[in-house]
Amino acid sequence: MTVMAERTSSQMSLDVFERIAAFAEREDETVRLEFIGGRIGVGKVTNGNHGSIIMWLIRQCMRARPDLDLNPTQGLKVEAYRRGRARPDGVLAPVGHFAGQGDWAETDGVLMVLEITSYDSDTHLRDRVEKPRGYAEAGIPVYLLIDRDSLSVLVHSDPDPEDGYRDIHVVKLGGKVALPDPVGIELDTEELKDYLD
Template identity: 30%
Template structure:
């Protein structure tokens, strides 16, 4: 539901000052406070496998940050999104994370990674739109409930124009600047 500018400002101010309980992380996604518990081992293994392949198979230095807060675009009638991807990947901008505040702008981010956990619909829909509004070129979603990996590309007008999906166990081609087939066998 859309909120008036005063309510948007109050919600954003409250969120920024929020003292998140230990063992949880908080995000503001399309005007909704999303509080999630820390992930399980399979979730972390999927992230590790993606990051390992990015480092080993990319032809340049890839920078990775887990749980980096990003300030993204605004959804109609909601305060600015504050989202924490499972992984933030930067290609060819090695100093982007150096000195960055806890909630940094998303300019320069090449790809974000999410692995579904407690509320997969947020990763599939709301976060996808957030990342597209932020202009992040690639969004990689490892969907453990659907046993598939999807790459969303070409952000425009609040969503991604293209997507490619591969079932776990099948390769998923990552575009430039990565330019390799992501092996999803270990996600099974």
């Protein structure tokens, strides 16, 4: 579950946020903090099915593109002037890309981010509105959203810093979905039906 608390950028600096996030995540490994759209998001680590979806996608990526890693823990600097911090469910980049970059890496070189909807009241705003806007603004080529509410996989591509992703392709779970270049992977999502609760 994620709870969002309203903050304006003048109320909290990124340095303060990063110190709070590092402390909270060190003290309780089930807590994940983000700073998107001037708001702090506090999320608990989700259930086993959420993790199973991530592991499924890691295996698919390793088979199709062994030159890439799907990192489920890397934080990213997003939004204009790097004023946001996001912890996607997965970040796809070349092997070794994040070495030495710390908890919050630049988005240069990131090929795709993954989010999986949670069963909470904030998932619409967070996963369907704020994060796609931030990821497109940061120039990340592909945003993959596995939407467990609508039983769909949404592939966002062709990012525009001002308009967001200009192409959104929707496939019902169970279908095949192509992740466009620079990812270049086709996924058969039939197995994802097993991880819906």
